[in-house]
Amino acid sequence: MMSRLMPILLVAFAIAVVLMYVRPTFTGPIADTKTKIDSYVSALEAADRFQAKEAELTQAKAQIAPESLERLAAFLPDNVDNVQLILDLDALAARSGVTLSDFNINDDASGSASNNSNGSGQLALTGSGPVESIDLTMTASGSYASFRSFLSGIEQSLRPLDVTNLTVTDSASGIYAYTMTVRIYWLK
């Protein structure tokens, strides 16, 4: 009787081992661990690529002159720094023979410059949107030649200033009144 039952018990044991341990272990913990390992391997490969890219970029950046990097940082600063900009504009105006007054920041126009809006004064830029902008309105007075000199200085400023609105009003004395809105950009 025992000799007949033993093979059946062994087969049942084998089936039980496969069904209750081997298969669940393969489909459960082993599969999960393999998935994690695969993702970690991908991450490590990415880390290797990152290190290679970092070395390449470091080498490329080292070839840029520090003065150029400083000029680039001044070109698109990390913050709006509009007070310093007003001081610079005032100095430029003084050199050009223009008198500036009444600086106003238009808060409503502030926002990401990447918003591709065609609204009045909204200068369209495309890209991922790390640049923000704000409008600065100022009034000035001076002769036409002085104003042209001032306008040229603004346009050739290291920090890009886009004149989005300009009004010139005549005067009998030859000193004209100017109201201009310039858009300032900075990096977020």
Added chain:
Amino acid sequence: MPYTNLVAISPGIPTSFVPRQSTPSPTRPQRAGRDYFFMGALVLAGLAVVLAAGTFLYERYLTHSLETKTAELSQATANVNEDTVRDFVQLRDRLANGKMLLTNHVMLSQFFDDLEHLTLQNVRYNSLSVTVAGDRTAKIVLSGTAKNFNTLAAQSTVLAGDKRIKRAIFSNITITNTNLVGFKLTADLDTSLVAAGETPSATQAATPIVPVIPAPTATTTTQTVGAALFRATTTAATTTP
């Protein structure tokens, strides 16, 4: 008892003298089959045990490998300097967006240059308003006076000859108290007149159709070129309509 009656033969007495072939005992193959089945079951159980042990070891190996990878990844993460990455990202943003800003940079000086070239001497402007739109086109509103209607017509023709100044419309045309012709001019400016990145084509480039820069005279030596835009020029009326 008569012999014709049937008498039961004792089971021990053979009924025939022909020897019978002995039939194999049925118990032997059954036993051998049971042995094979047992052996097969034993092998199967052994394989299952080996498989289970292999699974267990493989799981342990994978767990160890995962721990190793985790440590390597932690080390790789620790090697990443966030400040360096931020610097690179900022530099990339500055370069990419700086190029875009330069391309779209508004330079109204070129518009003023062209306006000076395109304005006739007997035309003066009292006010000017320029509004730059998002697509780098611009809308201008000018008010001014011309010496007479012929001058205004000539000015209209000159402006119409520049394709970068579109929809130039003269309106509010009136005779002023000083017998000048007052007008209001609205027009749209092409992007090439506004954005620095736009280079005007040769055919559209502004050409000084009428020399508007008056020759310096005793009365106008202090008058700048630009001022001629907003002041009446009375000295060069003979050269222009």
